[in-house]
Amino acid sequence: MSERVGAAASGLGRPAVDAGRRGEPPPSAPHERADQPAEAAAVAGPAPPRSLPRRRPVRATGRLWGIRTPVPRGARWTLMALSVTVPLVGWQVLSIVIDGRPDYLPGPVDAVSAGVEMARSGQLLTDAWATVARVLQGFGLAVLVSVPLGILMGSFPAGQALLEPLVGLLRYLPASAFIPLLIIWLGLGEPSKVALLFLAAFFFNTLMTADAVRQVPLSLVDVSYTLGARRGEVLRKVIVPYALPGMIDSIRVNAAASWSFVVVAELIASESGLGYRIVRAQRFNQIDRIFAVLVVIALIGLTIDLLLRLTRDRVGRWV
Amino acid sequence: MLELASLGKEFPRRGGPVKALEGVDLSVPDGQFVCVVGASGSGKSTLLSLVAGLARPTTGEVRLDGVPVTGPGPDRGLVFQQGAVYPWRTVERNVAFGLELLPLPRAERERRVAWYLAETGLTALRHALPKQLSGGQRQRVAIARALACEPEVLLLDEPFGALDVQTKEDMQLLIRRVWQDTGTTVLMVTHDVEEAVFLGQRVVVLASDPGRVAADLPVNLPAERELSVKRLPDFLAMRAQVEDLVRTYHRRHQEKQPV
Ligand SMILES: Nc1ncnc2c1ncn2[C@@H]1O[C@H](COP(=O)(O)OP(=O)(O)O)[C@@H](O)[C@H]1O
Numbered sequence: 260m261s262e263r264v265g266a267a268a269s270g271l272g273r274p275a276v277d278a279g280r281r282g283e284p285p286p287s288a289p290h291e292r293a294d295q296p297a298e299a300a301a302v303a304g305p306a307p308p309r310s311l312p313r314r315r316p317v318r319a320t321g322r323l324w325g326i327r328t329p330v331p332r333g334a335r336w337t338l339m340a341l342s343v344t345v346p347l348v349g350w351q352v353l354s355i356v357i358d359g360r361p362d363y364l365p366g367p368v369d370a371v372s373a374g375v376e377m378a379r380s381g382q383l384l385t386d387a388w389a390t391v392a393r394v395l396q397g398f399g400l401a402v403l404v405s406v407p408l409g410i411l412m413g414s415f416p417a418g419q420a421l422l423e424p425l426v427g428l429l430r431y432l433p434a435s436a437f438i439p440l441l442i443i444w445l446g447l448g449e450p451s452k453v454a455l456l457f458l459a460a461f462f463f464n465t466l467m468t469a470d471a472v473r474q475v476p477l478s479l480v481d482v483s484y485t486l487g488a489r490r491g492e493v494l495r496k497v498i499v500p501y502a503l504p505g506m507i508d509s510i511r512v513n514a515a516a517s518w519s520f521v522v523v524a525e526l527i528a529s530e531s532g533l534g535y536r537i538v539r540a541q542r543f544n545q546i547d548r549i550f551a552v553l554v555v556i557a558l559i560g561l562t563i564d565l566l567l568r569l570t571r572d573r574v575g576r577w578v
Numbered sequence: 579m580l581e582l583a584s585l586g587k588e589f590p591r592r593g594g595p596v597k598a599l600e601g602v603d604l605s606v607p608d609g610q611f612v613c614v615v616g617a618s619g620s621g622k623s624t625l626l627s628l629v630a631g632l633a634r635p636t637t638g639e640v641r642l643d644g645v646p647v648t649g650p651g652p653d654r655g656l657v658f659q660q661g662a663v664y665p666w667r668t669v670e671r672n673v674a675f676g677l678e679l680l681p682l683p684r685a686e687r688e689r690r691v692a693w694y695l696a697e698t699g700l701t702a703l704r705h706a707l708p709k710q711l712s713g714g715q716r717q718r719v720a721i722a723r724a725l726a727c728e729p730e731v732l733l734l735d736e737p738f739g740a741l742d743v744q745t746k747e748d749m750q751l752l753i754r755r756v757w758q759d760t761g762t763t764v765l766m767v768t769h770d771v772e773e774a775v776f777l778g779q780r781v782v783v784l785a786s787d788p789g790r791v792a793a794d795l796p797v798n799l800p801a802e803r804e805l806s807v808k809r810l811p812d813f814l815a816m817r818a819q820v821e822d823l824v825r826t827y828h829r830r831h832q833e834k835q836p837v
């Protein structure tokens with residue numbers, strides 16, 4: 260305190276440079292003596308004694324398990340290889356060990372050879388396409404409707420007030436609980452499956468799109484208006500481009516859900532598709548074929564995810 | 579001429595409305611550089627958002643060349659502390675944003691963008707994305723983008739508040755030069771007294787709670803201002819005077835706060 264006053268006082272006698280840099284007002288400044296830190300110290304009393312116990316210093320952590328520390332390239336590839344090969348080998352070993360009943364648990368080798376056989380007859384491709392086509396229709400429709408609604412909900416508080424109560428409630432009704440209703444109303448054919456896929460993705464994608472849209476900073480919207488943009492232009496030229504990577508992320512998450520729902524729908528009632536193929540194989544106790552179809556389901560799911568992730572990374576290069 | 583006439587703004591809050599601004603009268607002649615200083619919470623941002631037309635005043639009005647302001651528009655460009663540049667657009671396309679909304683031939687638009695990029699020293703960075711820029715560069719993009727729309731008034735809300743001292747001084751020189759080159763009226767708010775005195779032809783001190791004009795002082799410093807101006811006795815005296823005012827009104831405000 261006294262030091263500061265002193266500095267200010269002596270600042271007058273010094274070259275103007277110094278005083279200016281330090282930002283001291285002339286000593287005549289009326290408020291100089293009643294500085295708040297001094298008052299606070301008086302209330303707090305003397306500082307506590309420096310007697311905190313010290314914890315023993317941490318050992319330097321290895322690089323492999325440091326939190327959010329990048330792992331060396333070699334180690335990363337090894338870990339990734341292990342994550343695939345260990346389960347595969349375990350599966351093969353298990354299938355040999357448990358082989359009490361014939362073909363109770365076929366190994367990966369059996370599954371692949373069953374898959375190759377099914378692929379040769381063209382059956383696998385037909386089934387896979389039937390399933391993919393259903394997803395394209397049901398999920399595609401859900402995206403087409405939910406994205407505009409989500410943008411409406413995320414951009415306009417009025418839209419949110421209008422839609423959120425309903426959408427927020429309906430999303431807690433599991434889509435699978437609608438299956439009986441959909442079968443009664445739409446029959447066993449394609450429409451009921453497309454409708455199920457629509458329901459499974461629509462509510463979540465609407466809410467997640469709205470969330471992505473709400474990430475747009477208000478300052479970006481405000482500044483756009485001051486640059487002469489109208490409301491529609493703000494939506495098209497600011498909100499949509501900003502939220503696009505987030506919206507694709509949402510589509511990616513919900514595509515995964517759709518992919519598992521289509522198989523459920525096909526397990527329950529259908530004449531084609533990968534789920535139907537599993538039910539058929541079950542009827543004839545062809546466990547190796549079930550595994551082959553499971554592998555195909557996983558691979559197609561992975562491909563969808565990869566494609567969407569690449570799209571997102573391309574679109575969101577600026578993030 | 580920009581005029582603020584008995585401008586007031588209240589925000590509703592539980593337990594009664596907050597008066598962010600009350601009875602603010604201010605007129606800024608064309609081409610003037612005015613700095614508004616005040617402590618944090620004194621209503622500086624509220625003032626600018628009213629002038630920008632992003633918020634509606636509770637009382638009074640803002641007039642630009644005699645016409646009441648009813649909403650935001652490109653005649654009043656705004657620059658925020660954190661730039662608010664479009665992260666998916668390159669520097670060049672950020673600056674072009676306002677021009678893309680107008681029926682301009684492409685060549686004309688590009689010519690204008692190129693001039694503002696050069697004026698703000700961004701030509702070499704024109705293809706860069708905002709994430710590749712430093713804070714100062716981003717602010718230059720925001721300034722160039724606002725100026726490209728040829729605003730009557732440039733509104734600056736603590737535009738250099740998040741920058742380090744050296745960058746801040748570079749930006750201060752830049753904004754002075756741009757102001758002189760374009761002849762735009764500038765209304766800048768800041769809590770940095772040194773900055774206000776260095777940049778402004780006039781310094782307006784805002785008192786807090788409710789925000790109102792406490793003092794309106796002309797700055798008698800040379801028109802050509804280099805950084806060395808900050809060492810002149812006139813500058814130091816003015817700075818001390820404004821600092822005392824800001825401090826006084828800040829302290830009065832604090833004494834009113836519940837403990
Ligand atoms: N949108 C708002 N809603 C409620 N109160 C607000 C809002 N914006 C500002 N205020 C209040 O108005 C006062 C002035 O705020 P602001 O203009 O942001 O001050 P400054 O920019 O000088 O820090 C503050 O008390 C702040 O809490």
Ligand SMILES: [Mg+2]
Nearest residue numbers: 622623624735
């Ligand atoms: Mg502010």
